[in-house]
Amino acid sequence: MNPSYQDLFLALLPETLLLAGALLALGLDLTVFRRRSAGQRLRLALAVAALAVVAAGLAACLGARGPVFGGVLVLDRFAVATRVAVLVLTLLALGVAWGASVPGQPAEYVAVVLFAATGLILMAAAQQLLLAFLSLELASLSLYVLAGFDRKRPESAEAALKYFLFGAMAAAFLLFGFSLVYGVTGSIELPRIAEEISLRGPDPLLMVAIVMVLVAFGFKVAAAPFHLWAPDVYQGAPATSAALIASASKLAGFTLFGRLLWTGFRGAAGPAGSLAGGAGWIPVLAVMALASLLLGNFAALAQSNLRRLLAYSAIAHAGALLLGVISMGQSGPAPLFYYASTYGLATVGAFGVIAAAERGGRCQDIADLAGLHRRSPLLAACLTVYVLSLAGIPPLAGFVGKLAVFSAALHLGGIACPAGLLAILAIALSAVALYYYLIVLKQALVAAPAAGAGRIAVAPVTALALLAAAGLIVWFGVDPQQLLGLL
């Protein structure tokens, strides 16, 4: 196939628009708005960024389809849906940042968010090892910076350092794994790799390579036992950064690795439908899912810090999403995409509520939410929607996500296969999860406000973003076909 630079440019228009937006925001901030107040500079940068994200979203919706540039990128339905969803989540995160106190240089913060989004939407479409790695690193490096953006708080620096060290280690594994894959198969293009694997059959060296890739995967999506960074980062990072790390980054990670595993390494998948032995990466994923489900749900029970609780719940959700990856080969990516994107909406919203509540005082512990229904009925109502969706209560989107993923997992071979058993386990654990989610809601909706805790003023744009997230969760829950039918 003859690479055409024009096609490439059209396919990468969303990325280009995001970068242009980032540069414009930085440029305006340095020139015209240099002497304005920090609040004005932040809002200008956010407005520019929001326009860029909307433009990129339109470009992604209306733009090219199919393999691009000789198959380096693939813009299939899954990729396009993920790109749009990542951009929607980024837009919501920007809306949340509007009313929050963003520390330091606001324009730089916004620009880094856009860089991260660029990496994430590239991840969604990458179909070649080199591009996969580069996009992953672009996104990760930006996210490290975002985690440590609050230079005045040591926790933020700690979060960034931990995130970076774990991330760098994971990146090293990924690169090592990729180089082994290249060594074994002689190609970095996923379709070619797949052909090569199907010709040769499973190969011990290839298995080593895939396991290394899975380490990086586990890190990126915070699946046990590679989850250790998540609680500290969620706790220490500024809430607006955590919103992006917990949502869009996870969605893009699942899309990238789902594609990597099923397009590239399908031949080494191993048995999906039985408990019988057989080498492959599905058993490894099943073990990671089991560990994530158990560790996430039970560790969350013990948390008194709201953000750490969200982190452990994120680990538990990663376990459920891994079931979606396992069943993707048979049921397609729709359940995984639905689950990951609606989960992203709920977490972006939850961190958005935290960020908004921080304007009225501390918001670290669950007890800091006490009396939220008096202090801000809007925040309390939105938080209820997000948390109930995370808990999987119908008719919210979280329930349909679980339904879709678990029934796909059970479809692989009933309870005779590990994925089916894990699905039953995950359903059982959702009763455990309800406990800690209700603890959060009890503080927000039942407990009386602490003495001296006043009303929380929510900026209109932030309120709009939070309401939009809640509205989307309800809408996709009541009419799930809108999202499930995309793929």
Add this chain to the structure above:
Amino acid sequence: MSLLPWTIYLSLAGAVLALAAGRRSPAAARWAALGTAAGAWVLALAGAARFVPGAGLQTLADAAWIPGLGVRYHLAADGISLTLLVLTGLAATAGVLFSWNVSERAGEFFALFLTLVAGVYGVFLSADALLFFVFYEVAIVPKYFLIANWGSTNREYGAMKLALYSFAGSSMVLAGLLWVYAAGGGHGFGFAELAQAAASLSRHQQIVIFAFVFFGFATLAGIFPLHTWAPTGHVAAPTAASMLLAGVVMKLGAYGCLRVALPLSPVGFAYWHATIGWLAVVGIVYAGLVALMQEDLKFVIGYSSVSHMGFVLLGIAAATPQAVSGAVLQMFSHGVIAGLLFAVVGRMVYDRTHTRRLADLRAMPLYRLLPFAAAVFVIAGVASMGLPGFSGFPAELSILIGAWRTVPAWAAVAALGVVVAAAFTLRAIALGFFGRQEAPASPGAAGAHAQAIHLEPITLAEKAGALLLVGATVLVGLKPDLLLDWINPALQSPLLQAAMKAVAP
């Protein structure tokens, strides 16, 4: 017939309306709630008036909901659901009347209350197992907040326990349903489709699946030994929530057993039915004995609910047409009577005396202070004991006869439970309402005592609610055919017939 789905929509609209009205004033929220609850009840009655009992399960709405997963928005009604719809409307309307004194966050209270009611209507109308499950879960969450926020004794503990038991039960149900659904190729959640899919599985798997689904639902119906959430939850709940919990929500569990679990796998039912029957019988007697020992009047009612729900489960386990129709009648009857008992204890007595300890109530004699409450409690108690003339009598009688035909020992032990029920009810009436004022130690103390227990009179709203419920139990007690004419044809559905045949002696 197509009026019936509007019970759901009207209740949901009422929830929104009450929330909005609550921002204005508690009274506005009350009237909004009363209007929608009564309106939904009228819709249910109007639907019932046009109902043709012999026509089986009549579809009211059917559309693809999640085509990708084969889930349909399928609402349908037969005589069983109609009976329970009418009960729901009655309990909801009476519940609003008995919450007339809620003034703290009244808008939110009635919004949650009506959301719960909408979920309950939805469950009784669902003809797609997943839709059923969705409404079932919609009914769980508001319960937690109603109890945790507006409850009394140990409310946060009671609320959490209730929510976790309910949710654990519903997780079991979901696991079982998805298991069958996936085995059937993932085509849909229609009851008949699921039964077909389950039949394709091995006997062992069917037995496990049936246990998941049945006991998941039975948890909410208060089956022994999974009943412990019920007394604590009922006691902690505010009056209207207790009425709805004991009156209607426990019926959701029993209805789920009957509508979803039994048809799902007759093979599994045949395996488990003896166990279920014995658990039901043990529950009847055990909960009755525990009720006999309680010092808190509301706990007496709480345990009596578990005991009476045991009869429903016994009727289902016995699985003869007579026993099952008795079980459905008992659902209605207990819904009305338990609502009445909780209303007297929670609203008429506790809100005025601020105590429910039998020892304290005994010292007051309530028959003098609150004659209306005492009269209503006696009527409800007598109805609860199963005396002829009230709805409990035909219900429990036909359950016992039906159970006798299946396993005579069940009927024998359960009949013992009737005696125990009479004992704890009479004890509650005697100690709670007809105590003796202690002889005053000194004339001064007596004056102070009399002053301290001046109680505000029973309000009009309470009287109206009580009369509605008393009227219903007497009406059904005198003419049970009103409901049996709806219920009996519904038992002819092929799905239920298959389940009954599987355990026929």
